[in-house]
Amino acid sequence: MKKISYTLIACLLSVGLAACSSNDAKQDKQNDSAKSTETTQADQKEQQKKMEEMQKKLDAQKIDDQKVVATVNKDKITGSEYNSALSTIQGQLQQSGQDPTSKEGAKAVKKQTIDALVGQELILQDAEKKGFKASDKQVDKQLKEEKKQFKDNAQFEEALKKSGLTVDQLKSDIADSIKYSQYIDKEIKSTSVSEKDVKAYYDQYAEQMKKQKQKAPDFKEVKSQIKKQLESQEKQKEVQKEIEKLKKSAKIHVSI
Numbered sequence: 001m002k003k004i005s006y007t008l009i010a011c012l013l014s015v016g017l018a019a020c021s022s023n024d025a026k027q028d029k030q031n032d033s034a035k036s037t038e039t040t041q042a043d044q045k046e047q048q049k050k051m052e053e054m055q056k057k058l059d060a061q062k063i064d065d066q067k068v069v070a071t072v073n074k075d076k077i078t079g080s081e082y083n084s085a086l087s088t089i090q091g092q093l094q095q096s097g098q099d100p101t102s103k104e105g106a107k108a109v110k111k112q113t114i115d116a117l118v119g120q121e122l123i124l125q126d127a128e129k130k131g132f133k134a135s136d137k138q139v140d141k142q143l144k145e146e147k148k149q150f151k152d153n154a155q156f157e158e159a160l161k162k163s164g165l166t167v168d169q170l171k172s173d174i175a176d177s178i179k180y181s182q183y184i185d186k187e188i189k190s191t192s193v194s195e196k197d198v199k200a201y202y203d204q205y206a207e208q209m210k211k212q213k214q215k216a217p218d219f220k221e222v223k224s225q226i227k228k229q230l231e232s233q234e235k236q237k238e239v240q241k242e243i244e245k246l247k248k249s250a251k252i253h254v255s256i
Helices: 002-059 079-095 103-129 136-147 153-163 167-187 195-211 219-248
Strands: 068-072 075-078 252-254
Touching: 068 079, 068 103, 075 079, 075 103, 079 103, 103 167, 103 219, 103 252, 136 153, 136 167, 167 219, 195 219
Parallel strands: none
Antiparallel strands: 068 075, 068 252
């Protein structure tokens, strides 16, 4: 009996020790998990804090919506237009690894925003002179496409309200966008991109990926995409040349 009892006790002790060991391991794991969760939460809070601080700095670069920031011939560019373009350019600089809130970054953002708005206005004015128009049918079609991004009309209306736009103002913006595109397609020459240029761009990209210890996709897979990107860049250079020509005969006054 004693032998059996000792064996039973030994088994119980063995099970108990295993259970204790398991419980200790679980407790350690739970403690580690808790610490990891706390660390993750702390990191997230810190990251959130940094993002909020950055957003405050970005918002500080905005100006009053009603302020006239520039006059191009007789047309005025308002603070509202400036702030909208500003946000886009701030984002572009951040994506390229630059800080738009640094002293140099802030200067670059302001200049690029003004240049973009003035250039756009010059193109639109010239498009108007040359008779480019957006039909109601074209505007309505584009408006429908815009609405598809929202769950329903109520959500669309709410988004409009938050952006400070009316449907008529949105339609006007869409019409300008259509006229701008028509002008670029008809008035700005397209520059062809050679196979050599595409391959050179790909090789540079592949080398960068290699340095980051990543594998670039096969050339055939991205060839078409790279060609379109390079053609777009060349087209933009031609647009800029046209803007510089238009500037020579324009009266431009920047107020900020």
